[in-house]
Each structure stands twice: as structure tokens, then as C-alpha cells.
Amino acid sequence: xxxxxxxxxxxxxxxxxxxxxxxxxxxxxxxxxxxxxxxxxxxxxxxxxxxxxxxxxxxxxxxxxxxxxxxxxxxxxxxxxxxxxxxxxxxxxxxxxxxxxxxxxxxxxxxxxxxxxxxxxxxxxxxxxxxxxxxxxxxxxxxxxxxxxxxxxxxxxxxxxxxxxxxxxxxxxxxxxxxxxxxxxxxxxxxxxxxxxxxxxxxxxxxxxxxxxxxxxxxxxxxxxxxxxxxxxxxxxxxxxxxxxxxxxxxxxxxxxxxxxxxxxxxxxxxxxxxxxxxxxxxxxxxxxxxxxxxxxxxxxxxxxxxxxxxxxxxxxxxxxxxxxxxxxxxxxxxxxxxxxxxxxxxxxxxxxxxxxxxxxxxxxxxxxxxxxxxxxxxxxxxxxxxxxxxxxx
Numbered sequence: 001x002x003x004x005x006x007x008x009x010x011x012x013x014x015x016x017x018x019x020x021x022x023x024x025x026x027x028x029x030x031x032x033x034x035x036x037x038x039x040x041x042x043x044x045x046x047x048x049x050x051x052x053x054x055x056x057x058x059x060x061x062x063x064x065x066x067x068x069x070x071x072x073x074x075x076x077x078x079x080x081x082x083x084x085x086x087x088x089x090x091x092x093x094x095x096x097x098x099x100x101x102x103x104x105x106x107x108x109x110x111x112x113x114x115x116x117x118x119x120x121x122x123x124x125x126x127x128x129x130x131x132x133x134x135x136x137x138x139x140x141x142x143x144x145x146x147x148x149x150x151x152x153x154x155x156x157x158x159x160x161x162x163x164x165x166x167x168x169x170x171x172x173x174x175x176x177x178x179x180x181x182x183x184x185x186x187x188x189x190x191x192x193x194x195x196x197x198x199x200x201x202x203x204x205x206x207x208x209x210x211x212x213x214x215x216x217x218x219x220x221x222x223x224x225x226x227x228x229x230x231x232x233x234x235x236x237x238x239x240x241x242x243x244x245x246x247x248x249x250x251x252x253x254x255x256x257x258x259x260x261x262x263x264x265x266x267x268x269x270x271x272x273x274x275x276x277x278x279x280x281x282x283x284x285x286x287x288x289x290x291x292x293x294x295x296x297x298x299x300x301x302x303x304x305x306x307x308x309x310x311x312x313x314x315x316x317x318x319x320x321x322x323x324x325x326x327x328x329x330x331x332x333x334x335x336x337x338x339x340x341x342x343x344x345x346x347x348x349x350x351x352x353x354x355x356x357x358x359x360x361x362x363x364x365x366x367x368x369x370x371x372x373x374x375x376x377x378x379x380x381x382x383x384x385x386x387x388x389x390x391x392x393x394x
Contacts, residue, residue, distance in 0.1 A: 119362030179323030248278030350390035
């Protein structure tokens with residue numbers, strides 16, 4: 001029997017949350033059911049909330065830095081779940097992964113240099129590169145429609161690096177939005193190409209706790225010393241435990257020179273100590289949250305199965321790209337319409353849903369939609385029934 005109730009619906013309105021409270025500002029309407037931004041509609045378990053309440057009751061929230069208990073909790077989690085050690089001297093606390101990507105771009109490249117990504121991919125990758133006056137190059141993932149799966153075009157990846165004199169590769173692992181959990185062989189081949197051409201790697205592994213079936217997340221730091229030496233790893237409890245609003249993440253590099261360059265850019269940005277409650281939450285989550293995460297994974301797999309069965313039975317033209325990881329589902333609408341503007345109209349005006357349209361992840365994925373399934377089943381059922389009413393006759 002489950003210890004935690006993931007079916008419980010918590011009203012998030014009125015908390016200034018982006019997902020529910022900014023529909024007027026962003027969409028100029030208030031009738032859409034939101035399944036877009038990548039946070040969850042599940043509250044933290046009581047055992048973690050108790051630690052936060054205790055810290056709040058203390059009443060003083062001055063400047064705070066991580067001590068031994070923070071690094072012990074962090075390293076313990078990754079030792080148990082992913083098989084590698086994290087040392088305090090290799091770690092730097094930041095407010096978030098996108099902020100960390102921006103610093104890595106500045107630390108590893110100069111204005112005008114090229115940075116490579118793999119679209120369709122989390123859209124702040126491209127915008128962060130461009131806003132820092134670097135050239136964004138994409139070696140697009142290849143979608144095999146017969147297999148219903150995305151693959152890396154390694155030849156294109158290497159050629160793009162050579163042609164554009166790429167200095168930095170931003171890796172998304174597991175991949176958002178296509179749901180791939182890259183194999184050790186795939187990651188090693190990417191690493192070999194980057195080593196050959198002196199390309200540094202920022203590995204965004206924020207979704208690494210969400211892996212399903214026989215798939216296994218392989219951290220870039222476990223591939224071997226030569227790969228770790230060119231890598232900056234970005235990890236955070238924010239996705240796993242739904243604490244993005246507490247702004248805590250970790251950057252790890254075993255290359256001291258690389259980490260020092262990162263820290264220098266952080267100093268230039270004016271960021272110093274992290275948030276007190278974010279650190280308390282991270283320690284508590286990593287020490288006390290394992291059972292909650294295991295039950296959460298089971299619940300999410302149930303949500304994914306529900307969508308799979310619903311589409312197969314009622315909307316067979318909408319194809320699910322089978323997720324190997326993350327709680328973000330990638331749906332192919334290309335058999336329904338060839339016009340992404342029409343797709344947007346159907347999603348918003350007919351289905352009354354707020355999803356993430358595929359075009360923001362890359363032009364070639366304009367006929368896809370990303371759906372966040374980290375919500376109570378009743379919310380998901382409402383969303384899918386709305387989708388059915390809008391698309392049943394198409």
C-alpha cells in the first residue's frame with residue numbers, strides 16, 4: 001500500500017506559480033488547463049516539510065553557505081542511486097541549472113564562439129547561448145518514425161563541430177523533451193568526439209532520477225577520467241522533489257581549472273551565498289525522500305500508461321514517443337495536421353489546454369506537443385478527455 005497520496009489535488013492558484021497564476025499575462029485568457037511548465041502538482045512529504053518548518057521557526061534567514069551535512073546528503077544520494085561520489089571541493093552551489101548553463105557558456109567560450117546543442121531540446125539552451133552573443137549550432141536528433149525513437153547523428157555532430165569550430169557542447173541527459181535516456185555507448189561516442197576536437201561539455205542531468213523500465217541513466221562523470229576532465233555537470237533536486245522555487249542546484253567538475261573559470265563567471269554575475277531554505281530542503285530531500293521518489297516513479301509510470309492506452313484506443317493518429325525518462329511526454333500530431341498554427345488553435349481554442357508547442361524546441365518539431373504528466377490522475381483524465389473532444393473527428 002502506498003504511503004503517499006499522489007491522487008490528492010492541491011489548488012495551486014493564488015501562490016504566484018507560473019503554471020497556474022500567469023495565464024492572463026502569458027495567454028490573455030484564463031480558461032486553459034495547464035500541463036506545460038516542468039514542475040509537479042505534488043506537495044512534498046510531511047517528513048521533509050517538518051524540516052522546513054523547523055528552519056522557518058528559527059526565524060533568522062541570514063547569509064548561508066553549505067557545510068559538511070549538505071555535501072554528505074548530496075553525495076549519499078548520487079552514490080546510492082547512480083554509483084558515483086561527489087566531493088565538496090569539486091562542487092559549487094548555484095540557484096539553478098539555466099543560470100549554470102549561462103555561466104558555463106561564458107567560462108568556456110568567448111563572444112562569437114560556437115556552442116552546439118541537439119534539437120529538439122529544452123529551449124533555454126538556444127536562448128542562453130544567443131543572449132550571451134555566442135553562435136548556436138544544432139546537430140539535430142534524428143527521429144526514426146518506424147521505431148518511434150530519436151537517435152544521435154554522430155557524423156553530423158562531428159562535422160558541425162569541425163565546420164563551426166565549436167568550443168562547448170550542452171548535453172541534455174536524460175533528454176528533454178524527447179525522453180531518451182542515453183546509453184553509455186552513445187555518451188562515450190559523444191565524449192570521444194569532444195575530446196578529439198577539444199570541446200568542453202556541460203552535462204545537464206537534472207532529470208536523471210526519472211528513468212523507466214530497463215533503461216539506466218549513466219552520468220557523464222562515470223565514463224572515465226578523461227571524459228570527466230572536460231565536463232561540467234549540472235544537477236539539482238528541483239525536478240526530483242519539485243522545489244524549483246527554492247532555487248538550489250549544484251555544479252560539479254573534477255577539473256579544478258574548469259571549475260575555477262566557472263566560479264570566476266559566477267563572481268562576475270554578483271551571485272554569492274545560496275538560499276537558506278533551498279539548502280535545508282536539499283539536505284532533507286536527499287536524506288529522507290527516497291521512498292517518496294520510488295512511489296512517485298510508480299505513479300508517473302501509471303500516468304504514462306494511461307496516456308498510452310487512451311491514445312491507442314481513442315486517438316490513434318496522435319502518436320506517443322515512448323519515454324525512457326523524464327515526466328515530460330512528447331506527442332506527434334503530424335498525422336492530424338500539417339500546420340503547427342492550426343495545431344496550436346486546436347490545442348488552445350478547442351481542447352482548452354496549455355501545452356508546450358514543439359516549435360519552441362526546434363523548427364523540425366513544430367507538429368509535436370510536450371505534456372507534463374506530473375499531476376494527479378484526475379487532472380490528466382480531464383486533459384485527455386478535452387483532447388479527445390477536440391481531435392476525435394480529425
